[in-house]
Amino acid sequence: MSDRPLSTLSSLAPPVLSALAGAGYETVQDLLSNSTPEQLSKDLNIPLPASQAVFSAAAGPSQRSLPMTQSAAAMMGTTAKQYSTACPPLDRLLGGGLKRGFILEINGPPGSGKEQMAATAVRTFVECDQQVLFVDMQNMVLPATIKRILMNSPTADPDGMDLVRYLAFHTTAEFVAFVRSLPAYLEANPSTALLVLNSLAFPFQPHTIKRFAMLDKLKQVLARACASMGLTVIITSQLTTKMLEGNGQPGSAPPGSKSVMIPSFRDSDFPPGRTYRVIIVPLTRTTGVIRLLSSPTHVPSRGQPAREEPYQRIRGMIS
Amino acid sequence: MEALVDAVSKELAPRPRPLREVAHIGEEKFTTGDSHLDDVLGGGIRTGMLWEISGENNAGKTQLALQLALTVQLPQRLGGLSGAACYITTREELPTSRAQEMIAKHPLLSPQLCGLPDIFTVRAPFYVALQKVLTESVPAFADGRANTPGAKPAKLLIIDTFTDIFDHLKDERYEDTTLRARDLRGVSLILHRLASKYRLAVVILGGARDTFPRIDGEDRAPGELRYSDQSRWFARAHTLPGEDSREAVLGHVWPNQLNARIMMSRTIRTRPRSVVDPRVQERQGGRDPKRRRIEGEQQFSSTPAPDEAIPFRRFSVIFSSVGPPAFCDYVILDEGVIGIPPEEQPPSTFLYPTQPSTTSLSSVPTTQGLSSAPRSTASSSNSTQTPRYTQSLSYASESVSRAPSMPPPSQLVVTQSSVTTTATDSQAPLSAPSTYDASVPTRPPSTVPLSQSVVPSSQPDLDEDWDMYWKGTEGDDQLYANAGGQADNPEEAAETGPPVEAQETDSDYYWKDGNDDDALYTDL
Numbered sequence: 001m002s003d004r005p006l007s008t009l010s011s012l013a014p015p016v017l018s019a020l021a022g023a024g025y026e027t028v029q030d031l032l033s034n035s036t037p038e039q040l041s042k043d044l045n046i047p048l049p050a051s052q053a054v055f056s057a058a059a060g061p062s063q064r065s066l067p068m069t070q071s072a073a074a075m076m077g078t079t080a081k082q083y084s085t086a087c088p089p090l091d092r093l094l095g096g097g098l099k100r101g102f103i104l105e106i107n108g109p110p111g112s113g114k115e116q117m118a119a120t121a122v123r124t125f126v127e128c129d130q131q132v133l134f135v136d137m138q139n140m141v142l143p144a145t146i147k148r149i150l151m152n153s154p155t156a157d158p159d160g161m162d163l164v165r166y167l168a169f170h171t172t173a174e175f176v177a178f179v180r181s182l183p184a185y186l187e188a189n190p191s192t193a194l195l196v197l198n199s200l201a202f203p204f205q206p207h208t209i210k211r212f213a214m215l216d217k218l219k220q221v222l223a224r225a226c227a228s229m230g231l232t233v234i235i236t237s238q239l240t241t242k243m244l245e246g247n248g249q250p251g252s253a254p255p256g257s258k259s260v261m262i263p264s265f266r267d268s269d270f271p272p273g274r275t276y277r278v279i280i281v282p283l284t285r286t287t288g289v290i291r292l293l294s295s296p297t298h299v300p301s302r303g304q305p306a307r308e309e310p311y312q313r314i315r316g317m318i319s
Numbered sequence: 320m321e322a323l324v325d326a327v328s329k330e331l332a333p334r335p336r337p338l339r340e341v342a343h344i345g346e347e348k349f350t351t352g353d354s355h356l357d358d359v360l361g362g363g364i365r366t367g368m369l370w371e372i373s374g375e376n377n378a379g380k381t382q383l384a385l386q387l388a389l390t391v392q393l394p395q396r397l398g399g400l401s402g403a404a405c406y407i408t409t410r411e412e413l414p415t416s417r418a419q420e421m422i423a424k425h426p427l428l429s430p431q432l433c434g435l436p437d438i439f440t441v442r443a444p445f446y447v448a449l450q451k452v453l454t455e456s457v458p459a460f461a462d463g464r465a466n467t468p469g470a471k472p473a474k475l476l477i478i479d480t481f482t483d484i485f486d487h488l489k490d491e492r493y494e495d496t497t498l499r500a501r502d503l504r505g506v507s508l509i510l511h512r513l514a515s516k517y518r519l520a521v522v523i524l525g526g527a528r529d530t531f532p533r534i535d536g537e538d539r540a541p542g543e544l545r546y547s548d549q550s551r552w553f554a555r556a557h558t559l560p561g562e563d564s565r566e567a568v569l570g571h572v573w574p575n576q577l578n579a580r581i582m583m584s585r586t587i588r589t590r591p592r593s594v595v596d597p598r599v600q601e602r603q604g605g606r607d608p609k610r611r612r613i614e615g616e617q618q619f620s621s622t623p624a625p626d627e628a629i630p631f632r633r634f635s636v637i638f639s640s641v642g643p644p645a646f647c648d649y650v651i652l653d654e655g656v657i658g659i660p661p662e663e664q665p666p667s668t669f670l671y672p673t674q675p676s677t678t679s680l681s682s683v684p685t686t687q688g689l690s691s692a693p694r695s696t697a698s699s700s701n702s703t704q705t706p707r708y709t710q711s712l713s714y715a716s717e718s719v720s721r722a723p724s725m726p727p728p729s730q731l732v733v734t735q736s737s738v739t740t741t742a743t744d745s746q747a748p749l750s751a752p753s754t755y756d757a758s759v760p761t762r763p764p765s766t767v768p769l770s771q772s773v774v775p776s777s778q779p780d781l782d783e784d785w786d787m788y789w790k791g792t793e794g795d796d797q798l799y800a801n802a803g804g805q806a807d808n809p810e811e812a813a814e815t816g817p818p819v820e821a822q823e824t825d826s827d828y829y830w831k832d833g834n835d836d837d838a839l840y841t842d843l
Contacts, residue, residue: 038321109544110553110574111638133335139368139511139578140640142345143338161342165335170511180328185335201575202511205504238575241546243496259546259571279542282552285644293542306541315643 004028016054019044052216083128083194083232085121089309093292094276097124100193100230102296103222103270107237107263108280112288113313114236115140118196121234123149126160130193133185135167135178138199140236165189172214175203179218186225195225197235201264215269223271239279240264267294286313345641347518349474350398351383352390352427355658356649359634360581361642363398364391366474366520368640369510369576371481373525373567374583379632379651380524383583384477385418386425386655387522391475392433402474403437403464405457407449409483413440424654437471446484446502453509461517473517476510481523482568500572507576527565527582530555546571556582556635558646558661567637579639583649589628596629596652634658 005027006020023043040055041048082097085104091097098104098121108114119141122132134146143166150160169178186192204211225231239261263279270277276295282288289308348363357363364370364387374380388406393399406413415435422428439460443449461473485503487493493502514521553574555563562584567574574580635646648659 042321107542109549110577111580112552115640134338135335138576139514142365142367142641143341144343144345145641146338147342161338164338166338166341167333167335168515169333170508170515174333177328177332180325181332184325184329205508239544241571242543260543261546261549262543279544281544282549285552285557291541 016044016046019046020054055220081128083121083124085117085234086124087117087120087311089290089311090117090278092309093278093290093307098232098234098276100232101226101274103226103233103235103275105235105237105263105265105270105275105277106280107239107278107293109239109261109282112280112282114280115198118198118234118236119146120149122146122164122194122196123153125194125232126150126163127153127155127157128193130163131189131191132164132194132196133167133189133192134164134196134198135169136198137168137170137175138202139168140199170202172203172206172208172210176210176214176217179214179221182221183225186229186231190229193230193232195231195233197233199238200235201237201240204264215265219269219271223274226271226274235270237264263293267299272296280311281308287311288313344518347400349387349391349393349400349402349520350427351658352386352425352655353649353658355647355660356383356634356656357398359636359642359645359647359658360579361636361639361645364475364520364522365641366400366518367514368520368578369507369514370520370522370579370581371525371567371577372522372581372583373482373527375527375565375585378527378583378585379649379656380583381414381479382417382651383656384479384522384524385414386421387475388438388477389418389421389425389428389433391520392437392471393427394432397427397432399433400474401471403439403460403471404475404477405460405473406438406440407443407452407457407476407478408440409442409444409449409478409480412442413438420653421655426654428655439473443478443484445490446506449478449484449506450509453506453513457513458517461513461519465517474519476513476519476521478521478523480526482525485569486526496571503569503572503576507573511576526568527584528568530564530566550574553580553638556584556633556637556646558635558644559584559586559633561586562633562635579641580637581639582633582635582637584633584635586631586633588631590631590650592627592629631659633661 006025007017038048040046082094082099084091084097085094090106094104106114106117119134122134125132134141136142146164146166147161150156150164151158167178169175204214222231222233226233240263241259241261243259263277267275267277273296277293279291279293280288281291287310289310292307344367345365347367348365350357350363351360372380372383384406388404390399391402391404394401418435418438422430422433441452441456443452457473457476464470464472483489485493485499487499493499510521510523513519550566550570551557551563554566554570557563562582565582565584567580567582629650632649632651633646634649636642636644638644647661650657650659
């Protein structure tokens with residue numbers, strides 16, 4: 001996918017294609033790693049929505065049942081090292097652990113422990129002497145919790161705390177400002193290996209029209225950071241309830257009709273080719289499964305059962 | 320233009336801080352006034368979070384909230400934060416004379432250390448009022464306290480009873496579920512921002528209603544979970560048979576907003592006052608108020624009734640971001656809410672030694688209606704009232720009985736990764752009863768009182784129980800470890816006290832007839 005010539009993107013209009021060629025963009029890789037929609041619109045003198053369309057087309061369709069081609073950068077990986085998430089069932093779903101440059105999104109109902117999972121995964125990175133930026137948006141993981149997790153491990157290093165930076169905010173505006181300033185932060189702190197976005201759905205709760213733009217911007221920033229510096233990202237998201245009428249149509253249902261809980265974000269909100277999406281499904285008070293919703297190489301199509309790994313809660317998550 | 324926005328963002332963006340600098344955030348907590356409740360909560364009520372305490376009417380939520388508004392004022396050496404409280408009421412005024420009584424009688428509280436002046440109270444009967452209070456009055460109060468040297472800073476915000484505001488029976492605008500969802504999200508944002516900015520503990524009280532079994536079938540797709548299935552685990556507590564017949568009222572949007580949810584339930588268990596109330600034990604035939612009255616009426620004392628049956632209640636953490644699910648029992652006395660170690664064996668996921676785990680299975684047969692005499696009379700007398708007790712047997716018993724049966728199905732969990740695991744689990748405890756007979760003499764006396772009869776427990780037996788249950792926790796970081804699976808015990812040692820009905824005859828009505836007062840809420 002990375003070497004795919006831009007001229008093969010059939011959804012782009014010929015004038016746009018020739019402008020791209022004239023500006024020196026030949027393959028998809030050129031475009032994705034070197035530019036943003038805003039910059040491109042400036043360079044090519046095309047309106048912003050058009051350049052955003054270029055990027056969406058270059059990123060490729062997201063729902064496919066065929067194995068997805070991965071970008072060359074993702075295949076290489078900065079290292080082959082896999083970081084354990086400290087949760088064995090999750091590690092198994094990931095094929096051993098989380099690699100640098102990949103994104104893991106954990107969905108789950110309230111109280112399922114997804115935020116705690118993200119916080120515990122920090123420890124692996126700290127033990128490998130990597131820097132972490134932990135962003136919490138709903139007061140789920142307070143700094144003292146991270147400190148406790150780090151200090152409780154048998155190989156705890158008191159200086160491990162210095163590898164972690166913590167940031168908390170709640171509003172949409174702060175989120176937008178954060179995403180825009182993230183590239184600069186990463187440039188100033190190039191050894192940041194893990195970014196945790198805890199309770200990412202919270203700033204998106206006020207449903208605004210800007211939601212798509214915000215998510216698009218986040219996706220661009222993350223894609224670039226994962227590709228260029230091998231940033232690993234762990235995201236936790238709550239589920240949204242969708243009301244169904246009796247016959248399965250969405251709508252504002254009268255009370256008593258069926259409702260389902262679905263992830264707050266879609267597959268297309270995350271960079272394709274580098275995102276794992278899982279969902280925690282409690283089945284009893286202490287056990288359940290973690291299901292793989294999508295991975296860089298495979299999107300399960302409808303009707304296909306998803307891979308799952310059972311878990312058991314002993315005050316956290318353990319196999 | 321883009322560059323300009325980027326530059327502005329860079330300036331306005333919140334800056335990440337080194338963990339070492341902010342590691343104290345999240346450590347701040349204050350006692351509830353009772354060590355057992357504190358242990359269940361993971362050390363006490365922590366600031367900077369949104370807690371919900373749900374429970375039916377007269378379960379004792381307001382009692383506990385009042386107690387919190389007083390204990391937060393205590394100095395740090397006594398477990399408080401030297402803080403002030405904001406108490407927002409939606410229905411009635413703050414029960415001030417009850418607060419005075421607690422100050423007078425509770426062992427930790429005293430008039431020198433805490434009082435009404437440090438509780439800022441305001442009424443907000445509907446959403447617009449609540450929004451105004453939260454965006455104007457509370458910040459003004461908190462800022463004022465912060466800027467006044469020597470004044471106690473605001474550390475606790477209570478909303479009693481939050482769910483009343485969003486009750487569609489009281490405000491028909493909220494029959495529109497979209498509107499209600501939007502308003503709930505709006506309030507949640509305000510509350511989280513208040514919690515972060517002023518490092519407050521935000522405690523909202525919520526109602527609970529009867530649950531009704533819903534079978535909706537399998538999940539439609541890997542990423543779609545049936546709401547009625549999942550809500551069992553975040554809207555109800557499952558530590559006691561019958562406890563999950565009540566569920567928290569607000570669902571869908573609201574549980575996602577919370578950091579922790581607690582359920583306070585009334586149960587049908589009782590204890591004689593002589594066993595539970597320390598003052599009756601100490602005193603030789605002293606005087607003791609038999610029944611508490613609502614504020615405004617004189618408290619009167621009657622002749623002591625050492626054998627008066629006092630209801631035992633259950634305090635459960637359903638989920639919490641700072642601690643594992645845990646539970647204990649409690650009673651309501653003159654001095655306030657007093658916690659007691661749970662009489663039932665906790666589920667074996669808390670890694671108790673094997674001996675208790677066998678007795679944990681023994682608690683299951685009693686719920687299955689074996690031949691012991693008290694059981695049968697209870698079920699026959701309750702048959703006309705569809706009590707929550709038998710309701711749970713029919714629907715929720717699967718989930719309840721699964722919990723104590725951890726040892727046998729551990730192999731099942733590994734080999735099966737589908738929904739059928741739950742069905743298999745439930746078979747295990749159902750077969751267990753057949754191996755026990757009704758007498759089960761080896762069990763601790765705690766599992767006997769499933770009837771209304773008075774339990775003649777003697778003090779030494781209870782001591783023995785407490786030693787068995789109690790595991791020393793060396794610090795609250797042991798109460799919620801990471802996935803290292805340390806043995807822990809969020810349960811607490813006992814000190815029993817007979818529960819005293821804290822409200823007036825309302826509670827008798829609920830007690831006897833089941834609560835038909837709670838209307839059928841919608842799923843939201």
